[in-house]
Amino acid sequence: MRIGADLLYVGELDRLLARPWFRAYxxxxxxxxxxxxxxPDRCREFLAGRFAAKEAVAKAIGTGFAGGVTPRQIxxxxxxxxxxxxxxxGAAAVRAAALGVVDVQVSITHKADLVLAVALAVLTRRRA
Known part of the structure; x- marks a missing residue:
């Protein structure tokens, strides 16, 4: 099993969310x-939660957003x-398969202006 987590303030993405290219990416x-x-408020909260979840999953599969893995692939x-x-x-699925990931679970929680996401990547085999 592999774990990833991300914590952010809901407002951290406000300027970026106003840009269509960012949403599409x-x-x-x-x-x-x-x-x-x-x-608007629920949209902002929802997208911040999804962003945190994507970051947590990218950490759980060991890449972050590098090696061709982009947020939209999660x-x-x-x-x-x-x-x-x-x-x-895409590359996120390829990386997960190479690790032997058979499932990825994520939990997202909001409290006041914070959002926390935790991801668990379940593996088919134990890694040495």
Missing amino acids: VYAESELATTAGFG AVERADSGAALVMLT
Whole structure:
């Protein structure tokens, strides 16, 4: 098992979220579509949480955003149960497969102006 975590202030991304190129680079279409019916405050909180989750997952798979792994390749969807569901594509999926990752779980929590995300990458085999 591998772990990653990220903590940020919700407002840290305000200037970047105002830029369409940033949203397109960081968020999957499905994540942006989810925010379509949100008011500004809920949208800001949701996207900050997703950003923290992407950072936590990138740490859990051992790359950060390097080696071709980009934030958009880590999508955090919502399962029918309401739980966060991580979907990897591109270089993020390749890196995870090379590590033997069979599942990635993430938890996102908000308190006041803080958001915390923790990710666990579950491996098929023990690493030496």
